[in-house]
Amino acid sequence: MKNVKNKISHKLIAVGIVTIAIVGVFSYFITKSNQRTYILKVEHYAHQLSEMIKSSTKSDMLFYRRQRVHDIIDTIGQQEGIEKVRIFNKEGIIIYSSDKNDAGTMVDKRAEACYGCHTADQPLERLSISERTRIFKLENKVRSLGIINPIYNEPACWQADCHIHSQEQKVLGVLDVSMSLAEVDRLTRENQTIVILFTLAAMVIISVFLWYFFKRLITRPVQRIVAATNAVASGNLSYRIEVKRNDELGLLGNSFNEMTRNLAEAQTQLYHSDKLASIGRLAAGVAHEINNPLTGVLTYSSFLLKRSKDDPEMKSDLEVIVRETKRCRDIVKDLLDFARPISAAKKSANINDVIERALNIVANQLNFRNIAVQKQYADTLPDVNIDEGQLQQVFINLLVNAADAIGDDGGEIAIHTRTVQFQGKNYVQVDVTDNGCGIAKENIPKIFEPFYSTKDHKGIGLGLSVVWGIIDKHQGTISVESEPNKGSTFTIKLPISQGAVSTDKGK
Numbered sequence: 001m002k003n004v005k006n007k008i009s010h011k012l013i014a015v016g017i018v019t020i021a022i023v024g025v026f027s028y029f030i031t032k033s034n035q036r037t038y039i040l041k042v043e044h045y046a047h048q049l050s051e052m053i054k055s056s057t058k059s060d061m062l063f064y065r066r067q068r069v070h071d072i073i074d075t076i077g078q079q080e081g082i083e084k085v086r087i088f089n090k091e092g093i094i095i096y097s098s099d100k101n102d103a104g105t106m107v108d109k110r111a112e113a114c115y116g117c118h119t120a121d122q123p124l125e126r127l128s129i130s131e132r133t134r135i136f137k138l139e140n141k142v143r144s145l146g147i148i149n150p151i152y153n154e155p156a157c158w159q160a161d162c163h164i165h166s167q168e169q170k171v172l173g174v175l176d177v178s179m180s181l182a183e184v185d186r187l188t189r190e191n192q193t194i195v196i197l198f199t200l201a202a203m204v205i206i207s208v209f210l211w212y213f214f215k216r217l218i219t220r221p222v223q224r225i226v227a228a229t230n231a232v233a234s235g236n237l238s239y240r241i242e243v244k245r246n247d248e249l250g251l252l253g254n255s256f257n258e259m260t261r262n263l264a265e266a267q268t269q270l271y272h273s274d275k276l277a278s279i280g281r282l283a284a285g286v287a288h289e290i291n292n293p294l295t296g297v298l299t300y301s302s303f304l305l306k307r308s309k310d311d312p313e314m315k316s317d318l319e320v321i322v323r324e325t326k327r328c329r330d331i332v333k334d335l336l337d338f339a340r341p342i343s344a345a346k347k348s349a350n351i352n353d354v355i356e357r358a359l360n361i362v363a364n365q366l367n368f369r370n371i372a373v374q375k376q377y378a379d380t381l382p383d384v385n386i387d388e389g390q391l392q393q394v395f396i397n398l399l400v401n402a403a404d405a406i407g408d409d410g411g412e413i414a415i416h417t418r419t420v421q422f423q424g425k426n427y428v429q430v431d432v433t434d435n436g437c438g439i440a441k442e443n444i445p446k447i448f449e450p451f452y453s454t455k456d457h458k459g460i461g462l463g464l465s466v467v468w469g470i471i472d473k474h475q476g477t478i479s480v481e482s483e484p485n486k487g488s489t490f491t492i493k494l495p496i497s498q499g500a501v502s503t504d505k506g507k
Contacts, residue, residue, distance in 0.1 A: 015210065020203045027199045034191050038184040042145050043133050049076070050149035050177045053085060066096075073098050083144055083178040087151070095173065135181065143181040148174045221249045228256060237264040287332040294332065298325040346474075348383040348497050351391070351428050352417060358395035362403070369403055370410030378418045384428050385497040390470045397467050398432045398490055405436025405488065420493070427476075427493040439482035447480065 053076060057069045069087075077085040077098025087096040094102045132148045151173045224241055231239040237260055243253040305318040359366075359373065366373065402413050416431040439447065448468040471478045475495055482488035 019206055019210075020199075023199055023202050023206075027195045031188070031192050031195050035184070035188045038187055039135070039145065039181070042179055042181065042184055043129070043147065046133075046145060046147040046177050046179050047129055047149070049082075050147060050175050053177070054149060054151065054175055069096055081180055081183065083180050084176070085178075086176045087173055088176065089173045143185060144178050145181050146176060146178040148176050150174055218249070221245075221253070225249075225252065225256060228260075232260055232263070237267060291329075291332050294325060294329050298322065298329065301325060345389075346385050346387050349386055349388050349391075350381060350383055351386070351430060351494065352377045352381055354386070354388055354391045355395050355415060355417070355430070357388075358392050358399060361392075361396055362399045365400070366403060366413070369406065369408050371403055371406055372410075372412045374412060374414040376414065376416040381417060381428060382419060382426075382496045384474075384494045386474055386494065387470075391474070394467045394470050394492070395430075395432070397464070401464070402432060402434035402436060402488075405434050405438070407436065411435045419496070422477075422493055426496045428496055430492045430494075431489055432492075433487060433489040435487040438484040438486050438488055439480070440484055441482075444480060444482060448478075 053072065056072050073085045073087070073096050076082065082098075084102070085096075085098045086094050086102060088094040092106050094105050097103050129147070134146050135143055136146065137143055228239050228241050239260060240257050241253040243250050243257070301318055301321045305315065305322055308315040308318055355377075399413065406413075412435050414431070414433040416433070418429055420427050420429045422429075448464050468478055471492060471494075477493045479491050480488060481491070
């Protein structure tokens with residue numbers, strides 16, 4: 001893990017940086033939005049104040065009561081947050097002002113950012129509220145918001161005897177209200193401080209959370225999986241990952257445990273297969289060595305048997321010797337055939353015919369045990385390329401095993417043939433089913449192993465091994481399904497010969 005250049009933690013840092021950048025951008029826009037909201041509120045208040053001043057001074061200005069206008073402007077101009085209240089004409093000369101020093105002077109359009117409301121140094125006649133609002137700084141470096149409110153020429157103005165304004169003049173003057181933005185700037189700075197602190201806190205919390213999240217939920221599980229793979233790589237197939245979660249990493253842990261279990265089973269089977277192969281080679285060698293002495297024993301015992309006609313007791317003993325010696329010879333022959341199987345003399349044949357010949361051989365044994373045979377042959381069955389003698393031996397073994405499983409109390413064997421598709425190829429399938437004692441689940445994987453028998457002392461465990469070898473040599477498959485006390489079904493699949501013709505062999 002230490003040598004990994006592109007660690008997940010490095011990628012986590014990149015994710016954290018992107019997250020922090022996003023939070024920072026949102027914080028910036030939130031601050032700007034709050035500042036704009038404060039300014040809009042001040043702008044709205046200034047506009048309402050200017051409208052109130054126009055309404056309050058309208059009558060006094062109409063009757064030219066200058067002192068009352070001054071009093072109103074002075075009173076309002078002294079309110080907190082209001083810097084100046086002024087009235088100036090279209091040329092920019094200040095007529096009234098809450099600051100006595102401004103009366104009669106020309107407004108500094110450049111200093112107060114008034115140029116935004118003018119075109120070619122001429123005041124506009126109709127402006128929206130946003131166009132009549134300006135923000136500027138004077139000598140005190142404090143920002144101010146100024147809003148102008150045109151005083152329009154009304155009929156009461158140009159019809160009065162005391163006024164000299166003509167009817168064509170649309171704007172008589174401008175009311176200008178300047179308000180300090182010091183409070184707005186203070187609130188903005190406080191808000192910026194809060195947002196910055198919030199952003200920093202969010203960055204720290206997000207970073208800690210991401211670090212903890214990845215360390216606990218990703219880094220540690222990945223480290224455990226890496227340690228497990230290293231343990232398996234060193235040969236410890238019993239290593240297991242403790243899984244306590246149901247997410248993708250939990251699924252990965254379960255898959256790893258399942259994989260190691262399968263590897264352990266495969267290794268066990270490999271060891272077992274190698275062991276069986278060694279035992280098989282040893283047994284084949286022993287069988288070959290004892291074959292010649294058995295032949296000598298059988299020859300001399302048979303010779304003595306012919307000469308013991310007058311001695312019944314000796315004749316009986318010799319018959320036992322001959323019978324058991326032949327049995328030993330057959331066992332050795334089966335063992336040698338399994339260890340070094342002869343090449344099959346294959347030809348196209350109908351499997352129904354082979355099964356019938358096998359049934360004829362074991363018919364007496366089945367009848368003696370009151371075992372009925374139910375045959376369900378396919379009416380038209382393609383030929384298969386087989387060694388008829390070897391396949392006949394396969395079905396004899398299966399039928400004898402089925403009879404032994406049923407016992408002497410009677411039962412039933414069912415034989416079913418048909419064509420099937422398996423792994424994209426066409427096969428002839430034969431099912432041999434009995435209602436005997438069945439096979440325990442844990443024993444099913446062992447029944448095709450040499451010298452394994454479920455018949456205790458009654459069998460030597462080579463019958464199904466020979467069957468498996470013959471079927472495998474014919475590129476076929478054999479499988480079994482069984483349940484204790486209910487019976488077993490052996491299924492054989494043999495590939496159909498290319499160009500084989502279906503023949504009517506139903507029985």
